[in-house]
Amino acid sequence: MTDRSIIKSLQQKMSPRTEQQYNEIREHRKATIMQAGLELFAQYSIETTSISMIAKRAGISKGLIYNYFDNKEALIVAIVTEGFEEFTRMIPETHGQPLSKEQLIHYLNTTFDVLTTDFQYWKLYFSIVMQPAVMKLIEDQLMAIMMPVVMLMADYYESQGVANPMAHARMLGAILDGISLNYMLDPENFPLTDIKNILIQKFI
Amino acid sequence: MTDRSIIKSLQQKMSPRTEQQYNEIREHRKATIMQAGLELFAQYSIETTSISMIAKRAGISKGLIYNYFDNKEALIVAIVTEGFEEFTRMIPETHGQPLSKEQLIHYLNTTFDVLTTDFQYWKLYFSIVMQPAVMKLIEDQLMAIMMPVVMLMADYYESQGVANPMAHARMLGAILDGISLNYMLDPENFPLTDIKNILIQKFI
């Protein structure tokens, strides 16, 4: 233990909040800001949503946001990245084996469930991702997450003896995008469950 | 209307111009502005594209744009509205009869063709529509155009004796959205033709 570090630990005794207390404050604030950002970015758009608006919604001062995020872009990336982890968690583990029909159906069911239960979240999330300016920022991350899913599906179609498995895989991806988008835009009337069943029946 | 003819009408300034000549000038200017706007809004975004940029691309002064459009928003709405007419023109006339299978396939082929041939245009167009701020402005118009198409398809599926024709219709709409979107984002690699064939084979 060096002299410097001794001094430091002694000094910390003097600081009134413990490191843990500070961490809790920071975690809480960070989450608040990200939540406010998520809601506003989705409702309006990236460019239309100002840092001022986010601060107001979060109930804090403008300046404080910069205590937690280097700049607006970093905040956006943080919000979107956090959303990706949800996606990633849902991808089934296959250990190199192609998915069975049941596994794929289960994956689709999970996806649709998340769509409905975390509706608010995904609506916001979806409309953020749709904006070209954001795409630039997260293109690579998105690709890194999407490619494995597409491959998983291509493997599935191949194991089913389908003629053009890659085309089928990309089509399935496109269909999911389209369904999500339509559901987001009009959740009241869009017959999500019926459509899920048609999807499974015709495309799986 | 060509530059030559514009010149002519301008040169006739000495002798008083007819009302029609004025109108021609106005129409030509308006079209120029809208074309410049379409290109820039798509390449960048609505918020990132300034009136100055549009004026420069259109080869006119900033102020003149306000002579033709009340404000930026009105310009956007005009551009998007014009784009809708292309959509509308593609919808087949059925005189109350449901579409035949061949007619529907033909409609799908037309749609996909437009997607590829006017790719630049639709890419721009698509990215404009995707922005929430714009959606607010044109939601009603969009609905007015989309509903007839969905109804047409529902009628088709009903005539084919499908159990849940409305769900099928909305799903087809969703699939077309998803395919368009994926094609727009990655036109190089997206197997559009293969997917169109799969779609027709499995879903029509």
Added chain:
Amino acid sequence: MTDRSIIKSLQQKMSPRTEQQYNEIREHRKATIMQAGLELFAQYSIETTSISMIAKRAGISKGLIYNYFDNKEALIVAIVTEGFEEFTRMIPETHGQPLSKEQLIHYLNTTFDVLTTDFQYWKLYFSIVMQPAVMKLIEDQLMAIMMPVVMLMADYYESQGVANPMAHARMLGAILDGISLNYMLDPENFPLTDIKNILIQKFI
């Protein structure tokens, strides 16, 4: 003459201000802004002087400044560059010959005269140049102007048979800097004329 250019010239007939009128407005405004900037940058400092302050002093809006200068830095460079031209004009033409004693004395007299007659200007100017942040921006320009002067003096001292002409030249430059600086800081009490005479007597 192309169609485009014909259109343009016809259109210009319609614009109410002639190109020359616009140029006059621009020249005048630009000068006003630069004058306001010069005064404020000198009285305070580059960092302390805000664009708002300059706009207020110039009696215009903040935004208009950016109609004339790309950014704050460009404004600074413009102001300083303009000042350099005064310097450059004072350097005597020698056609390769070293200066005579009379010529050098005349140059010094001119320099000192400018210091006193354009006192306000040089005070501002000097204190701008003295600031490290500005130096970075104009270092190259400054060197390009100063080196010829130093060489001229080195040539002079060499022609006088002085042992270390370059050292003498740089010292003369340093002395002039020191005198200017002291005069600027305390023009009331600094005995400029006496000192000029001492300088000429001892050092030329």
Added chain:
Amino acid sequence: MTDRSIIKSLQQKMSPRTEQQYNEIREHRKATIMQAGLELFAQYSIETTSISMIAKRAGISKGLIYNYFDNKEALIVAIVTEGFEEFTRMIPETHGQPLSKEQLIHYLNTTFDVLTTDFQYWKLYFSIVMQPAVMKLIEDQLMAIMMPVVMLMADYYESQGVANPMAHARMLGAILDGISLNYMLDPENFPLTDIKNILIQKFI
């Protein structure tokens, strides 16, 4: 005061510290802050250097600085004032007698030596003083220190029977300023020693 001794005093926290121990801590902290400030203010500038940066370099928290200095301005004044004492220490004691030639030369040698050995320090110091905003704060102090030096030199020139001793004195001061400034701006190439010799030979 070394880190070791700081630790000791900190460790004695359990037993009440003497007033002296508190003072030592305070003195040590104050010096640390001022040193950090000096380095940063010089490397960057007053406006560019933030309290945060100083705190980080000093290894303490932002808030603590305000425990030792009322505000940023007070910190600057403290740093500059301390620097002046170095100057003051170099002024030779004359007990009312004018300096001898040897004493003056010795003083000049000392000044030049300090310029080169504590180069880093003076460079920083010089660039701080050069900023108008700082000048406002310390003008009076500067005068209080400079006047005695000028008087000393005036006395010297008078004792040498020079016609206008005050002008000579102020000129010598100006020359020293000019030399320092030029050396600071270009220490690699500026022939400091040669120039010092020329100065002594011609002006002493």
Added chain:
DNA sequence: GATGAATGAGTGTTCATTCAT
């Protein structure tokens, strides 16, 4: 009809300073 100088509210961002702990 056409121009572009001019405005002013807005943006993202920084930072000296305060204060609860």
Added chain:
DNA sequence: CATGAATGAACACTCATTCAT
């Protein structure tokens, strides 16, 4: 004595919009 989260006023810069000509 010490911390760092928090504030708010300021900054450089942008841009839709207006208007005298």
